[in-house]
Amino acid sequence: MMEWSQFVAQEDTPSRLRSMFSRRGLLKAAGASAAGAAVANFHGGALNPKDTEPIVLAQEDEDEFEWDDEFDVVVVGSGAAAGSAAVTAHESGASVAILEKTESFGGTTAVSGGTYWIPNNSQMRAAGLDDPREDAIRYMARLSYPHMYHPEAENLGLSEHNFRLIEAFYDKASDAIDALDEMGAVRSIVDLESPDYHAHLPENAAPFGREMNPETEEGGSGSGGELIVQLRTAVEDRDIPILLEHRVTRLVQDEDGAVVGVEVQTPDDETLYFGASAGVIFGTGGFTHNSTLRREFLRGPIYGGCAVPSAEGDFVYIGASAGAELGNMQNAWWTQVVYEQVLDQSSVPQTLWQTPGDSVLQVNRFGHRVMNEKMQYNERSQIHFNWDPVRAEYTNLLLFMVYDQRTADEFAGWYPISQPDADDSYVIRGETLEDLEANLQSRLEELEMSSGGVALDEEFLSNLHGTLNQFNLFAETGEDRQFHRGEVPFEESFHNLYGPAPEHDYPNQMMHPLSEEGPYYCVIVCAGALDTKGGPKINENAQVLDAAGNPIPGLYGAGNCVASPAGQAYWAAGGTLGPALTFGYIAGLSVTDDIEPSDDDEPDEGYEEEPEDDDANDVDEPDEEEDEVEEDDDDDDDVAAEPQDHTVEIKDDLTFDPEHIDIRVGDSITFVNVGQMMHTATCDPDRAFDEVNAQMPDGAEAWHSGNLEAGEAWTYTFEVAGDYTYACIPHEVAGQVGSITVEE
Ligand SMILES: Cc1cc2nc3c(=O)[nH]c(=O)nc-3n(C[C@H](O)[C@H](O)[C@H](O)COP(=O)(O)OP(=O)(O)OC[C@H]3O[C@@H](n4cnc5c(N)ncnc54)[C@H](O)[C@@H]3O)c2cc1C
Incomplete structure (x- = not known):
């Protein structure tokens, strides 16, 4: 089993993945080491909700309360959302501290591909690509709330709250990236070649140019490791204290409910208190590794995913205890993972960004294909949640990725197809299809205690023969009449994710017939998450809202720890980091709204304050x-x-x-x-x-x-x-x- 520390950071952008192999060493250093350290030194475990009740200070006690340290703003977490919030708040004149619960800075962001989706960004505009507001908002609304969307309805059919969040993202995303650049925090570079995941939808008026990455010193496109290196450098340059192994466990509120600080636990069982006179911003990631929250809230069963192990949903409990309303708890940034790997450890380093190859099929326990296997990870994963009301079961809970010897040879190493000499016990082999069925069935029996007893149907083998024959006929003509494989632009870009895919003479490069002779191979896959995206609801100023829809004073959030403005959608590569950076920036501005710049920050060159309107000496100059x-x-x-x-x-x-x-x-x-x-x-x-x-x-x-x-x-x-x-x-x-x- 591969460990995080052996892992080469993965990315969700084709052009970046294509270049990954030449930059393997760099990525290993930047991304994997952060993740590996997070695992090795993590002092985690889900919080007990009972221990997250806020401490409320009576007015007479407020002045007496002994803080271990005091700042204007406390930022919790150290990924994209937190980093963006911290430098923005500091730039606006606040004293800031960052509290991170693991021994590593960077969270899941550090192991990510580092792509952020920024509609109407200034670099795409400079390249002559338009991304009109109305169209971009329509695209996002259509994907985020497809069951409510109507182009002619008020707010496009969305609730006003959800619509405002999408608007705020469009309005502020480009500013956020430009501001982070101006602050010297993150330099960005645009990708004009990779299409959005839904480039084919009529609502998408700007299918190229919204994906950005941190720019490396050499002028290339950097990963999440690079993003974190740049953010951390900006934080350190500003002397913002980074307190690692400081886990925030509850809020401190004043008598009126305003958040004025946090309680922190350290691995030595020390309890500390940090004051935050302007507010606290959470950027603490999702709840992928909290099995209770997963089970109680997600709209389909998953066993874990690729977020770093510290994604345990702390802010769900901390926020809810302070009266925050929860939202979007049913959704995640879905992806497919190898079932036996995720059973072994909830946090897995690898995921099926694509179904590799040109003839690999995914079939269910009846031997039927259930999807266009070449579609992207977020959409594919949701097929696992299909519910059969008669059988009363998730018919696709586990899917079986079937391939032949040609694929095993030509696509060796394209995860999860293993290298010839690798000891990948999750790959099941059979000399014939009959043999493969028998071996798969016995493997499922070994796993039945964790799968709810998934077993192959008695028609599996004959159906599988039929499925293969039908797919082979489709491959001969190039037309997948069942699932339209190979018909949308996105598929081709991910088909070539790990390098140029071997070409063949059949009319559709996404479809090659499977061999009629063994050996055959199979990998069991299930749904997982890059991370979840539900939690306390925020408004367009990144303020956390209570059940009545009112901001909880002094409490802000961004990234995967709050209810995502994306709703159920994954708009494109970078669809998670784009909003995390943007709402982190918004939170950093909002929390400092009332902070007076210190004397040091006052403009001093050639600028004199305007005289006060009521200045009695102002007789010679008109007021207005x-x-x-x-x-x-x-x-x-x-x-x-x-x-x-x-x-x-x-x-x-x-x-x-x-x-x-x-x-x-x-x-x-x-x-x-x-x-x-x-x-x-x-x-x-x-x-x-x-x-x-x-x-x-x-x-x-x-x-x-x-x-x-x-x-x-x-x-x-x-x-x-x-x-x-x-x-x-x-x-x-x-x-x-x-x-x-x-x-x-
Ligand atoms: C392999 C991989 C590749 C990906 N590639 C991309 C990509 O290219 N583009 C994209 O948009 N998305 C990508 N994603 C998803 C993306 O990485 C995440 O959605 C994003 O990083 C989340 O950022 P965040 O700031 O919300 O949280 P994180 O980056 O996860 O940071 C949260 C931090 O908060 C800390 N924390 C948690 N609780 C507490 C507490 N109580 N006190 C103190 N600290 C706490 C955590 O330890 C963690 O360090 C990828 C994900 C994976 C796994």
């Missing part, structure tokens, strides 16, 4: 710019002729303040970045995403501030009268647009 123009209109020409200096603030809530300003020819505007993120003030049709946001009168020239870091300012003098519309380029699509009227 509008008033100023009106007064100038009415008053004597000498005053009006004097050019005026105006100030427009550029803010992190993605506004210009004032949003519109009236000035006169000859006046100047100083644009000041009063936020922490990088912004611009730009009126240039060549730079704007949409020309509507770069309007100017005839005779005027385009203008652009360049990148303005926190506190920086830039001044422009207006010589041509007329109406101007301008934008902050990184945040234009998120609506950071302003306007100016210049009068004669």
Whole structure:
């Protein structure tokens, strides 16, 4: 049995997997070591829900409570969601600490392929690919809630809550990736070649260009290990403390229910308390390795999956104990795994990203094919949940991946087909189909205590003969009239996942006839999860909601530990890390909404605070710019002729303040970045995403501030009268647009 520490990180993007073999050493170092260490040093076990009741501080005790340490923001977990949240909160001026329960930084993210799906990202736009908002939201809504979706219904038929989350993802995803880049946290590179998993659906108007990866130093596409290295470096550069082997077990709330800190357990049975004056952000992964939550909530039976072992659903208990409403608990990022491996250990390093080869079939205990075997893992896995109401059984609980000697030779090593000399006891062999049936049946008898007694039907063998004959006829014509194998664009990209698949002369490269002679082979597979995606519900600000739909003050979440905005869908490769990074970023911004920047963070170069409106000394200057123009209109020409200096603030809530300003020819505007993120003030049709946001009168020239870091300012003098519309380029699509009227 392969251990995590031997594992070469897997990926769910074809172009990345194709290049994996040349980068095997790097991936091993970056991804597998993190996972291996997590297993070796993990002090886990599911929490007891009774021990997660929050501690509530009476008002009179609040000042007396002895914290072991205090921060503005405590971030729990250390994967994509937590990392993104931590650097964003810090960038916004907060003091931050990261608490991670294992001895390793990075969670499941560290062993992932590192692909993140970012609709309308700035790099696809720069490459000339459009991803209009309405279409992208339609695609996501259609896949996430297919039983509710209607293109003409309000909110496309979705609940308002679910619709808002999808909107927020579209609106903020590109900003999040650009901001992480600007913060020096994660450099990204776009993949313009790999199609979305549902590129063929009519709702998909931008099937290419939404997949991104962390960019390596050499300019290549990095894995989850690279993502974690970059996030961790950004965390360390900011001196954000990382406290490993610190497992958060419950919340501390004030009398009004606001979360003000956490209780932590260490492996030495120490109990510590960390204060978080602004809030606590959870990014603690799902519950793949909590057998109780799996059994009670998932919509079909699974035995484990590929998430790191610490994915035990801690936030389900901790959040629920604080009154959070749970959502999306029935869904997971499904994948198929080898049954005997996942029985051996719930956390398995390998999964069936694809059904390898061109003639491999998956049949059930009746010997029938049940799916297009070349479809992607998330969709294939759900076939296992098929319920037969007459037999009262999951007819596909276990499926049998059948192949011949040609496949064993040509696709050796394409998991789960083993290398010729490997000791893979999960592969069952038979000289003939009869022999294979007998050996499979005895293996099932050995496993019956864990499978609910799955056994082959007495018609299995004759049906299997029929299934093979029919598939071979389909392969001759190239048309799979049963399951349409090889007909959608995605299949080809994953067919070549581990390198170019050997070609053959039959009309459909996804279909080659099975040999009429043995030996034959079989692997038993079942449903599993990359991780689950249900937990406390959040709103579009990543605030955790209570049963009445109100935010629990001070409590935020992102990634697999909360109810995913994706609902039941896996939109594309990167469909899990994209929302994790985005909602981590949103949480980092939301939690710091009320934090005043410290003196150190105040802009200091050439920027003076605007005088207060009620400043008694402010007699010579009008309070409002509008008033100023009106007064100038009415008053004597000498005053009006004097050019005026105006100030427009550029803010992190993605506004210009004032949003519109009236000035006169000859006046100047100083644009000041009063936020922490990088912004611009730009009126240039060549730079704007949409020309509507770069309007100017005839005779005027385009203008652009360049990148303005926190506190920086830039001044422009207006010589041509007329109406101007301008934008902050990184945040234009998120609506950071302003306007100016210049009068004669
Ligand atoms: C092999 C593989 C390849 C994958 N490839 C991709 C891919 O290319 N693209 C994609 O989108 N998805 C991919 N996925 C899925 C993706 O990796 C996960 O969905 C994602 O990493 C989850 O990120 P997260 O931040 O929510 O949680 P995680 O990365 O799992 O981080 C959670 C962290 O929280 C810690 N934690 C848990 N409880 C506590 C507690 N009580 N106190 C303190 N710390 C705690 C955990 O130990 C863990 O370190 C892949 C998954 C696997 C297994």
